[in-house]
Amino acid sequence: MILIAERINGMFLDVKQAIADKNKKVIQDLAKNQTEAGASYLDVNVGTAAADQEGTIQWLVETIQETCSTPLCLDSQKPDVIAAGLKVINAENGVLLNSTPLNKKSDEEVFDKYVEMANQAGPKANIIALTMDKNGVPQDTDTRVAIAAEIVSKAMEKGFDTQRLFIDTIVLPVKVPNAQSQPGNILAAMDQIKYLSDPPPHMTIGLSNLSQGASERSLINRVFLAMAISRGLDSAIADVFDQALMNVVATSDLLMDKQIYSDSFLKVYSSANKG
Amino acid sequence: MPVPEIAESFSGSVNRLTLGATKEDGGTRTSTVTIGGASNVVYGGSLADAGEKPVIAMDVLDSKPEDWPDVLLEPYKDVLDSPGDWAKKCVEEFGAELICVKFEGIHPDKGDKDAAHAIKVTEEVLQAVGVPLVLWGCGNDEKDNQVMPKVSGAAKGEKCLIGAVTEDNYKSLTAIALADGHYLITQAPLDINIAKQINILASDMGFPLERIVTFQSTGALGYGIEYAYSIQERQRIAALSGDKMMAMPVICDVGYESWRAKEAKITDTPEWGPPEDRGPAWEIATAVCLLQAGVDIIRIRHPRAAATVNDFINQVRQQ
Known part of the structure; x- marks a missing residue:
């Protein structure tokens, strides 16, 4: 299981504070502890912690790399922020570019940009691509699979190895009204996505989002994780400090x-x- | 139709380790043996992926063997009472790069010899030859716990391979092997799950995984070889897939197991062909088969078997 540890994210108050104070120790401890807990990658997300997203992601990357060689997962919807992170990263350890949709209304070519950035960063740079396009996040199984198929075929056209591709089927909070059919739809989509190429693309999810705002968060997360692994999920962005989940x-x-x-x-x- | 590219690559590799400490390394060995390092399945990938050549360890018993057939006794008939001379003969006449001293005679049913005897044998063999040693107990837990820590101490700093520890009996020998700077053999009864568990247990005691060699137990041709083969193959695949608890080199005991087969030792069956050929042939067939599952050290008894298997290894490696 390729676990991407979620804690270095400006949405968390301790990280937000550390960014504001330029407190390296908080970030470096999180990097070390998540690595020891079993993380394959460390997610790095500035979130809403700073106005200067590009400068902040560079500070986070440099701070982590001072004491930790675990591969990083640069997490931003903005290609410029990812590019800024890539400028200072040691990509030899491996890096994940997280994430791109198939396309956007404002940027039809966004996926191509991520492929180009990954190729420039070297053979150990991988991409997380969302099953999402200019029409937004699909609610049903078929559209998810159709977008995933377009992503895979686009990658193949560009000669980008599908084993460097992580398809994120986008997990929505189960507590949101009318969203309770989504986990089932996602599992059904995974059944088909794994046959899109041979070898198949990796599949990942932002697991904690599923239980956002719900009670029994850890239980919801780990039951769904087990269900998804049985359908072919081989990666997740998750809380590696949750021992029951591990x-x-x-x-x-x-x-x-x-x-x-x-x-x-x-x-x-x-x-x-x-x- | 083009030939499909079937070469696979793997993320892990078998640990590489060097047995024997020379003078520079604080020991008295005049040669060392490096094993392991494979990063692909046997005969898969390039020659560079194959790691070190498998090596033969020739068996030397601490006491005169009581149940060996004449065919096996013959090459050693003048040295059977002297483990030192026996080891010397294996090295000088038969080209052994590694000697396995098997302390058969300390077993309560096979002589019940004491620690003083075992220490003397260890010192004698260390004196007689410069190659690295494998030091192997008798398999009786109580006796091995009494004697093998003393054997370990007698060879302290020589970087021997010592064993074997099992899931039920590992603490004393693991601790002393760690203190004396040896490598450790972990033994499982043809059970991959126990094999992994014993490695974890040894590692929990602080024994470095990089200094462990696993013994899955061996079955000879016609006597369970398929079980040994499939378990060793599974271990190798796990090692190549990055399972650190399974990334150890493997030792197998072809000599003892092959010569237990009735086809190897019975002499009154002329229709089976000459007995002087059958025994060595049984060792050779068993060894060559197991080599393909992924083996790093092969214990062998008959010098003709050792020579033929060595020849096989060298020829395969030339390709």
């Missing part, structure tokens, strides 16, 4: 025959997947 990841890997069973399988999961 145990579900370890157990799912076991049940999907991705890890050899041992009596200590929970204990070794994160250490066995580091590096």
